[in-house]
Amino acid sequence: MNGLPTWLTNKKASDDIAPLLQNDSSVSLESLAAEARAITLSRFGRTMSLYAPLYLSNFCSSGCAYCGYASDRATRRRRLEFEEVRRELEGMKKMGIHDVLLLTGERTSAAGFDYLRRCVEIAAEIMAKVSIEAFPMHVNEYRILAESGCTGITIYQETYNAEQYRRLHRWGPKQNFLERLELPERALQAGIKTVGIGALLGLSEPVEEALKVLRHVRHLSRTYWRAGLSVSFPRIRPQTGGFQPDFTVSDHFLARMIFAFRIGLPDVELVLSTRESPAFRDGMAGLAVTRMSIASKTTVGGYLEPDGNEKGQFEVNDDRDTKTFCKALEAKNIEPVFKNWEPVYNGPSTGQEQT
Amino acid sequence: MITITLNGQQREIQEGSSVEDILGIIGAEKQRVAVVVNENIVYPEKRGSVLLQEKDLVEVLSFVAGG
């Protein structure tokens, strides 16, 4: 494909970890784990940063093959009204959450920019940190969100393989591969302090995918030197629509990938969500992962009164409540950190804009 | 005669002397030097026509070895 940015195709930028990712690598998983653990301990200490997602709406116009909320899936659509948003967040806060990720589908008339902005404002009154995972926006829209109290955005490229990307995004505004690659940079130019990136593992060949994610982080790190950065490792989970990924990503490979990322990115936040099992999450805590979602609902709302009939965006695998999960962390001598930030620092980044 | 400061030292020179004349006095006329008069660079093509005035501060500089 023409027009791929050089940072994406530059093999040299990920050469150091490429050998670690091969299944027949001479470096054992155990030694990778030990090295990742040593780096994590020294740089991050014995802590786990915790957050929870809040799905604001599941209206969506896109046709992403792998998502339970694609517009041709028979999912009940709804959105939270502002009062509901407030009550859900207050409910989450009672659970101990101070760091929320607000999610929506593609921009729709039901849940568009103004709706999102108002939700961010409400969230900023209640939570110390407010991130969003939503539809693509322009720089000035990200800036407005930054001024409204949004401190971070999460954008998954889903897959960095342009061909596969085209195939999977059956219709809708998400089809533009290059535009999606650009989104983290728009947010950073607008003064959003942190971006989280990742690929939905399984969509494309995993080793290549991992190398491209790494190149993306390194590119962002050199170009936006004030930016906070995090990498997530979402693996495809069963969802409405029954999409089956082309590639299997085993627990062993996922662990290997995360260790390699810790070694290659000693100071970047590495994130695991509740897509992963309790055993996997507990095992990875303290080795390389420094941030996890907790007690998550992937239905619209759902923290106050879980709707047993409603299907979330994906099936949660680790559904332990906050108390149980924190106990598991503490048993490993890891301190659960719900809040390490004060909202007074939440204005847009004052660094010079990159052009 | 007028008095100027040249490379930090006071000097008496003929009234109506040009920058080029001054270079001759210090033996720099054939060297690659930069000339600054009262904080203004005097380019080579102008050195014949720029005349010095009383109390002018003149710096004649060249490259030397140094890290």
Added chain:
Amino acid sequence: MDSLQIGTYTFSSRLILGTGKFGNIASMVDAVRASGTQLVTVALRRYNREQAEHDLFTTLADLEGITLMPNTSGASNAKEAVRAAHISRELSGSPFIKVEIHPNPQHLMPDPIETYEACRILAGEGFLVMPYIPADPVLAKRLEDAGCASVMPLGSAIGSGQGLATAEMIRLIIRESTIPVIVDAGLRSPSEACAAMEMGCAAVLVNSAIAVAQSPPEMAAAFAEAVQAGYRAKAAGIMPKSGSAIATSPLTSFLDRTS
């Protein structure tokens, strides 16, 4: 070895030479020749008739393929550095300027604040600004944003021969930089220059180590080889350091239990 690109200039040598501290000009010229360097830094001083027998500019201009990079040593603030840069550009015709502002004449450590200010101005005027700086990763990015053509963090204090005392900071600078990173100052021996290149430096600047060696031209040639060796090694993909951490009980046994 790939060429080094700075502005519109292409250099096939990644060893930059300083010209100070040699016993005499002839010795310096021999070292410059032996090093294969294509970029040489010189200072600006008042013209002195006694020293003028050896017109440095002409001497260096007579050597093939040398580009001059005047430096602002002597300046103790941005204003003086900018003035020196203007004069140097007029004198040399070269757009390169090494911004070097060290207010303390003993340790000669660079002033980050005056340096930033001078670089901001000079970059805006189209100079190829090469700032000599403490090995500070944030300062390096600030200077990059301001339009510098490279950053030149010190390995250790000028003439101290303490080598890459700032290695970890230089690694961070290299990791985050999108412009060439050139270690300048403190290198004592060729192996240190090699190490700097293996780290990912684009080039090194060496002065004292060559000037005060018993045989400057020999040392210059040795440095040239070391810079090449380090560059080639990095390009060839150096074997990673093996993890030294060994856990007492297996860390990944949980994977055997998960599905």
